[in-house]
Amino acid sequence: MPVFHECQRCTACCRWPGQVRLPGEEITRLANFLGLEEPEFIQRYTRLTRDRLGLALLDKSDGACIFLEGENCAVQSVKPQQCRDFPNLWNFPGFEKTCHAIPRLVGADEYARLVEAATGRRPPVNVPRVDRVQPGE
Numbered sequence: 433m434p435v436f437h438e439c440q441r442c443t444a445c446c447r448w449p450g451q452v453r454l455p456g457e458e459i460t461r462l463a464n465f466l467g468l469e470e471p472e473f474i475q476r477y478t479r480l481t482r483d484r485l486g487l488a489l490l491d492k493s494d495g496a497c498i499f500l501e502g503e504n505c506a507v508q509s510v511k512p513q514q515c516r517d518f519p520n521l522w523n524f525p526g527f528e529k530t531c532h533a534i535p536r537l538v539g540a541d542e543y544a545r546l547v548e549a550a551t552g553r554r555p556p557v558n559v560p561r562v563d564r565v566q567p568g569e
């Protein structure tokens with residue numbers, strides 16, 4: 433049976449080293465949400481990814497995401513897909529040590545329903561249990 437991890441909004445993953453990649457459509461969505469033109473959004477909130485092939489969200493000086501405000505995400509309703517997908521559609525070995533998501537053993541249909549509700553996407557038939565992105569990548 434698949435395991436669905438129920439996020440507890442502890443915000444640990446918003447403080448880890450790493451990067452939140454922003455595909456073009458997410459830049460548009462975030463800029464619209466903040467009432468900014470895209471060039472201004474890019475200048476204020478993004479940097480190059482480490483491979484210099486795209487854009488990622490800026491970090492604050494303490495390493496937390498630029499959009500983390502206290503215990504809340506300032507762009508929760510339009511947060512990037514990478515944030516929505518963790519930890520059910522990507523994670524890394526040992527993530528449970530710092531992520532407080534509660535693992536729940538569920539049936540396949542319930543798993544698909546819960547993942548879609550959490551991420552907006554149907555899970556692949558065989559959900560990979562390996563990391564897609566590592567903190568610090």
Ligand code: SF4
Nearest residue numbers: 446497499500505515
């Ligand atoms: S965009 Fe929101 S959910 Fe994603 S890392 Fe930043 S604060 Fe966390």
Ligand code: SF4
Nearest residue numbers: 439440443445531533
């Ligand atoms: S995914 Fe895990 S680390 Fe991130 S906010 Fe939810 S419980 Fe915390």
